[in-house]
Amino acid sequence: MxxxxxxxxxxxxxxxxxxxxxxxxxxxxxxxxxxxxxxxxxxxxxxxxxxxxxxxxxxxxxxxxxxxxxxxxxxxxxxxxxxxxxxxxxxxxxxxxTPADPYRKAQDAMLVDYYGSKCIPNYYKVMRTEGKDEEAKETLTKALQKLDEEVSKRGKFFGGEQVAMIDFMLWPWFERIGLLKSAAPDLLPSATKFPKLFAWTQAMLQEPAVKATLFDLDTHMIFVQSYKDGxxxxxxxxxx
Amino acid sequence: MxxxxxxxxxxxxxxxxxxxxxxxxxxxxxxxxxxxxxxxxxxxxxxxxxxxxxxxxxxxxxxxxxxxxxxxxxxxxxxxxxxxxxxxxxxxxxxxxTPADPYRKAQDAMLVDYYGSKCIPNYYKVMRTEGKDEEAKETLTKALQKLDEEVSKRGKFFGGEQVAMIDFMLWPWFERIGLLKSAAPDLLPSATKFPKLFAWTQAMLQEPAVKATLFDLDTHMIFVQSYKDGxxxxxxxxxx
CATH class of the missing domain: 3.40.30.10 (Glutaredoxin)
Structure with missing residues (x-):
């Protein structure tokens, strides 16, 4: 096929x-x-x-x-x-x-919901406006800060010591976050900026499922450019 | 309290x-x-x-x-x-x-998602514009048509012969749909318009949980008017 x-x-x-x-x-x-x-x-x-x-x-x-x-x-x-x-x-x-514990499951669902309303749309707004939408940048910065705090409370992964559903639900936009490097360089997790979140991205890159579905940044850039060109x-x- | x-x-x-x-x-x-x-x-x-x-x-x-x-x-x-x-x-x-069967559970989740994106926002748009937003009315009409077809396939309730989570997730806006009676009279389920959906609303009104949380239309109207007045x-x- x-x-x-x-x-x-x-x-x-x-x-x-x-x-x-x-x-x-x-x-x-x-x-x-x-x-x-x-x-x-x-x-x-x-x-x-x-x-x-x-x-x-x-x-x-x-x-x-x-x-x-x-x-x-x-x-x-x-x-x-x-x-x-x-x-x-x-x-x-x-x-x-998915966590068997109902409260943990609810916490993950709330985090995915938060991510879907605060991170994903603002990620695209920052990209589309090439960083000129200050409100979108600010909201995204706050959301990344919250994720950084959250993962530091939870462990190596958002799922704890093991990768879990929540990690996979968040990952795809982190694989692509380098696409914002010219629009909003301050938003990129690194050893000094959102360090816990950065450590999480490094741990995710070692996961077989992530490796199996990954495209490198250059390929993502080619796709996005072709998309922008219609x-x-x-x-x-x-x-x- | x-x-x-x-x-x-x-x-x-x-x-x-x-x-x-x-x-x-x-x-x-x-x-x-x-x-x-x-x-x-x-x-x-x-x-x-x-x-x-x-x-x-x-x-x-x-x-x-x-x-x-x-x-x-x-x-x-x-x-x-x-x-x-x-x-x-x-x-x-x-x-x-919630249904134990994964596919039934997924079908209900898709329907609630559809309802949340097509019915709920357009319900408010029709109310806010007093029926002047034709696109909102049209989308809402199509969505109600779909719900009417769906419930006729499923039984007395969206949950089948018994009331279930899906019914309760849809209900609150049907309790309030009479608020659209001047803005969009054609949208109100009745014995001749969306008849299966109308039969469902009548069955829901007999449910003890619905009775326990219900406000009548006059009370909802007083609330909405007070809300509009700020x-x-x-x-x-x-x-x-």
């Missing part, structure tokens, strides 16, 4: 009975959450990358919102990144990633 | 060891989700209503976002309506409200 993205008008790649399929886009951080969980739990699956600008008709039939990640298996379809990850953790209970290159590095 | 709202400057009502407390606002639909779950599961608790315009300092110390619902018990604090409801269902496992009356109907 090709890694190249399927565009509008392409033929539907047939499903295999019982086989789990992920609809993804190679550079999508939300889909990476699901890819991290699939890798960490060693869940057998196949991946179909879709062209998010010119979406295949058969993709929109499965998910009318037209978003990745989307999972499909036989007659089941699941989408929304957090929901797909919880679903995989429920269906494949080996190496459980011609997103979903197939960077793949054979033509 | 008084039901009256605690404003800024008020003294902190002391906690009792082991006792669960809900910080709420009597007319807040998000807090009502948690109140419905507390009622349905018959969870012993106390309620502290807070003035959301002039928030008590001790409330902001507990939840820096300053939002209801917020739960507190001993050293634990949980907020965000969906997270509080899942937490209660986890900690008090009697009469479990002087939200959190204490309607309470003794002065």
């Amino acid at each position: 090709t890694e190249k993205s399927y565009p509008k008008g392409s033929a539907f790649p047939p499903l295999t009975k019982g086989k789990l399929r992920l609809y993804s886009m190679r550079f999508c951080p939300f889909a990476q959450r699901t890819r991290l969980v699939l890798a960490q739990k060693r869940i057998p699956h196949e991946t179909v990358n879709v062209d998010l600008k010119e979406k295949p008709e058969w993709f929109l039939e499965r998910n009318p919102l037209g978003m990745v990640p989307t999972l499909e298996q036989d007659d089941k379809v699941v989408y929304e990144s957090l929901i797909t990850c919880d679903y995989l953790d429920d269906v494949y209970p080996q190496n459980r990633l 011609k997103p290159n979903y197939d960077i590095g793949l054979e033509r | 008084t039901e009256k709202s605690y404003p800024k400057g008020s003294a902190f009502p002391p906690l009792t060891k082991g006792k669960l407390r809900l910080y709420s606002m009597r007319f807040c639909p998000f807090a009502q989700r948690t109140r419905l779950v507390l009622a349905q599961k018959r969870i012993p608790h106390e309620t502290v209503n807070v003035d959301l315009k002039e928030k008590p300092e001790w409330f902001l110390e507990r939840n820096p976002l300053g939002m209801v619902p917020t739960l507190e018990q001993d050293d634990k604090v949980v907020y965000e309506s969906l997270i509080t409801c899942d937490y209660l269902d986890d900690v008090y496992p009697q009469n479990r409200l 002087k939200p009356n959190y204490d309607i109907g309470l003794e002065r």
Whole structure:
């Protein structure tokens, strides 16, 4: 099966009975959450990358919102990144990633919610405005400060001494945080700035699931530039 | 303990060891989700209503976002309506409200997510613009159509033949949908418009948890008017 993205008008790649399929886009951080969980739990699956600008008709039939990640298996379809990850953790209970303790689970859910409302949108605002949106920079700085404090209370990972669901839910935007280096150099975690958060990023880079789904910064930059130019290159590095 | 709202400057009502407390606002639909779950599961608790315009300092110390619902018990604090409801269902496992089947659970999560992005914001847009925002009305109409189809596939309730978490997560805005009667009369479920959804609202009105947390439309209208006037009356109907 090709890694190249399927565009509008392409033929539907047939499903295999019982086989789990992920609809993804190679550079999508939300889909990476699901890819991290699939890798960490060693869940057998196949991946179909879709062209998010010119979406295949058969993709929109499965998910009318037209978003990745989307999972499909036989007659089941699941989408929304957090929901797909919880679903995989429920269906494949080996190496459980979500805390069993209800309060710890609630704390992680609150942190992911906070991250989704304070970090993710402001990360994109800072990038889009090339650092000129001071309010976005300030909110993002405060949020990173909070994450730095939080991880220092929790351990090596947000999950404690072991990597857990929460770490994978936060990771994709940290893989890409170097994209802000010219727009907002003060926001980049380092040994002196957000040091606990920086140590966490270094620990994450050693995790097999992170290594398995990682693109280097240069590749992310090429993708973002192609996206800004209105011609997103979903197939960077793949054979033509 | 008084039901009256605690404003800024008020003294902190002391906690009792082991006792669960809900910080709420009597007319807040998000807090009502948690109140419905507390009622349905018959969870012993106390309620502290807070003035959301002039928030008590001790409330902001507990939840820096300053939002209801917020739960507190001993050293634990949980907020965000969906997270509080899942937490209660986890900690008090009697009469479990969330489906045990992972796919059904994921389907419910997708529907609540859809509702939160398509129904709730457009409900408020239609109300605020007094029906002049045609796009909001159209999106809301489509979303109600989808809910009508969905419940007809599922049974008497969104949970099937029994009321479940999903029903309580959707309910509060249906209790208030009559507030749109002058702005968008065509949106109101009835025996001829969204009939399955209407039948569901009638079934919900028979549920003890709904009865226990319900305000009638006149009271909701008085609250909304006071809110629009910039002087939200959190204490309607309470003794002065």
